[in-house]
Amino acid sequence: MPVRLNQKDDERIEIFYKTNERELSSRGLFIAESSLIIHRALNKGYEPVCFLIEEDTYDDFKDVFDRCDSDITVYEASDEIFRSLKGYILIKGILGLFKRKENKSIDEILDNSNRVVVMENVENPANVGSIFRNAAALYADAVILTDDSADPLYKRSIRVSMGNVFNIDWCYISKDNYMNILMKHNYKTASFALRDNSVELEDQGLNNEEKLAIIMGSEGYGLDDKTIDQSDYVIRIDMNSEVDSLNVASASAIALWQLCKNNRKGK
Numbered sequence: 001m002p003v004r005l006n007q008k009d010d011e012r013i014e015i016f017y018k019t020n021e022r023e024l025s026s027r028g029l030f031i032a033e034s035s036l037i038i039h040r041a042l043n044k045g046y047e048p049v050c051f052l053i054e055e056d057t058y059d060d061f062k063d064v065f066d067r068c069d070s071d072i073t074v075y076e077a078s079d080e081i082f083r084s085l086k087g088y089i090l091i092k093g094i095l096g097l098f099k100r101k102e103n104k105s106i107d108e109i110l111d112n113s114n115r116v117v118v119m120e121n122v123e124n125p126a127n128v129g130s131i132f133r134n135a136a137a138l139y140a141d142a143v144i145l146t147d148d149s150a151d152p153l154y155k156r157s158i159r160v161s162m163g164n165v166f167n168i169d170w171c172y173i174s175k176d177n178y179m180n181i182l183m184k185h186n187y188k189t190a191s192f193a194l195r196d197n198s199v200e201l202e203d204q205g206l207n208n209e210e211k212l213a214i215i216m217g218s219e220g221y222g223l224d225d226k227t228i229d230q231s232d233y234v235i236r237i238d239m240n241s242e243v244d245s246l247n248v249a250s251a252s253a254i255a256l257w258q259l260c261k262n263n264r265k266g267k
Contacts, residue, residue, distance in 0.1 A: 001058070001074075002053065002058050002074040002075065002076035003073065003074065003075050003076065004055070004076050005075055005076065005077050005078070005081070006078050006081075007081075008077075008081045008084065012075060013052055013075050013077065015029075015097060016031065016052050016085070016095050016097070017084075017085055017086065021151065021154045021155065025100075025151055025153065028099055028100045029049065029097060029098065029099060029100065030097075030098055030100060030153040030154075030155075030158070031095055031096065031097055031098070031155050032095070032096045032098055032155075032158055032163070033091045033092070033094075033095055033096075033155060033158070033159055034091065034092040034093075034094065034159075035061055035063075035064055035092065035093075035094055036162070036163060037158060037159070037162065037163035038051075038064055038094065038096045039063075039064065039067075039163075040162075040163030040164075040166050040167065041096065041098055041163065041166050042064070042067050042068075043166070044166040044167065045101065046098045046099065046100075046101060046166065047098060047099045048068050048072060048096050048097065048098050048099075049073075049097040049098060049099060050072065050073040050074070050075065050096075050097050051064070051065070051072070051073070051074045051075065051094060051095065051096050051097070052074075052075045052076075052077060052082075052094070052095045052097075053074060053075070053076050053077070053082075053093060053094045053095075054076075054077065054079065054082040054093045054094075055076050055077065055078050055079055055082070056076075057076075057093050057094070058074065058076065060093065061093070061094050064094070064096075100153060103169075103170060103171040103172075104169050104171060105171065106144065106171050106173050106181060107185070109141075109142045109144065109169050109170075109171055110142075110181070110182070110185040110187065111185065112141070113141035113142045113169075113211075114141055114210060114211050114212070114262070114263065115139070115140050115141050115211075115212055115214070115256075115259065115260045115262075115263055116140065116141055116142045116143065116144055116187070116212075116213050116214070117131060117135045117140050117142075117143045117144070117213075117214050117216065117252065117256070118143075118144045118145075118146070118173075118178070118182075118213050118214065118215040118216065119131060119143065119144070119145045119146065119149045119216050120146045120149070120175065120215060120216065120217050120218065120223055120224070120227060121146060121148045121149060121175070121217065121218040121221075121224075122145070122149045122150065122216060122217070122218060122219065122248060123148070123149065123150050123218065123219065124150060124219055125150040125151070125154045125156040125157040125160070126156055126157070126160045126249075127150075127219060127247070127248050127249045128145070128149060128150045128151075128152055128154075128157045128160075128161075129152070129156065129157040129158065129159065129160030129161035129165065130160055130161070130249030130252070131143070131216065131248070131249050131252045132152060132157070132161040132164050132165045132168065132170070133160070133161040133162055133164045134249065134252045134253045134256055135164075135168055135252070135256060136161075136164040136167045136168045137164070138253065138256035138257055138260050138264075139256070139260040139263035139264045140168065140214075140256055140260055140263070141168075141169070141263065142168060142169040142170060142171075143168055143169070143170040144170065144171060144172075144173050144178070144213075145170065145171075145172050145173070146172070146173060146174070146175035146178060147172050147173065147174055147175055148175055149172075152165040152170060153165065179227065179230045179231075182213045185211070186210075186211055187211045187212065187213045188209045188211065188212050188213070188232040188233065189212075189213045189215060189230070189231045189232050189233070190206060190212060190213065190214050190215065190231060190232065190233040190234075190235050190259070191215045191217070191223050191227055191228045191231040191233070191234055191235070192215070192216065192217065192222070192223065192234075192235055192236070192237075192251060192255070193222060193223060193228045193234050193236075194236060195228070195234050197234055198234040198235055198236040199233060199234070199235055199236070200235070200236060200237075200238055201235060201236075201237060201238075201254070201255060201258040201259065202258065203233070203235070205233075206233050206235065206259070207258070207259060207261070207262075212259060214252075214255055214256065214259055215227060215231065216248050216251065216252055216255075217248065218248075219247075219248055222245075235255075237251060237254055237255070
């Protein structure tokens with residue numbers, strides 16, 4: 001049965017509203033919001049530490065607790081406390097504190113993939129979450145993030161992805177040498193940029209590559225010139241000439257729909 005709490009400053013639940021994302025990450029933890037996302041974390045083997053629910057809702061989330069060890073701690077907060085939590089409307093009555101898992105290595109991911117998305121300096125957690133959702137939905141094999149990108153396990157990233165950060169392999173990679181690592185694993189690289197030598201998404205050679213890394217750049221500045229210069233392909237999305245660019249998450253959906261077609265076959 002739940003542990004009833006009536007004081008917001010109770011140290012047992014301050015991790016849910018006082019601890020920032022960076023500290024959570026450094027402690028090997030993350031917070032998942034809503035039963036849908038919590039179920040998706042459980043589906044992929046993430047271990048829950050405890051839960052925080054709104055008062056008198058234990059039975060509403062019994063299907064979650066039944067999937068956990070019988071001694072899992074469930075804290076029940078008063079309406080006043082729960083409604084004061086940031087993003088209350090989006091929480092939908094339940095928060096779960098989970099342990100992070102060790103990600104697969106970059107070598108393991110690249111050796112077992114044909115289409116990977118690379119995020120270079122994508123700093124907005126909402127964009128990271130959207131790209132993960134697109135990658136999982138449109139048959140990419142994995143996502144790779146340079147170490148200056150936002151954390152996929154930030155609450156906002158998880159929320160925007162609808163929990164699909166749990167449904168696709170991912171790892172971090174150093175921004176300084178990731179192009180060399182991709183080439184070492186026989187990947188062709190495709191960067192988005194408006195250059196004279198850019199090709200359209202439908203380019204036959206691009207689509208026929210056995211192993212392809214689709215590289216998405218920073219929201220404000222796009223990809224580094226060095227990244228573009230080293231790429232095997234520079235690609236563009238055909239669009240109205242009065243619009244110079246798309247949001248990186250929107251661009252990823254269009255690109256993945258076209259460039260992961262071979263992965264869709266037979267699925």
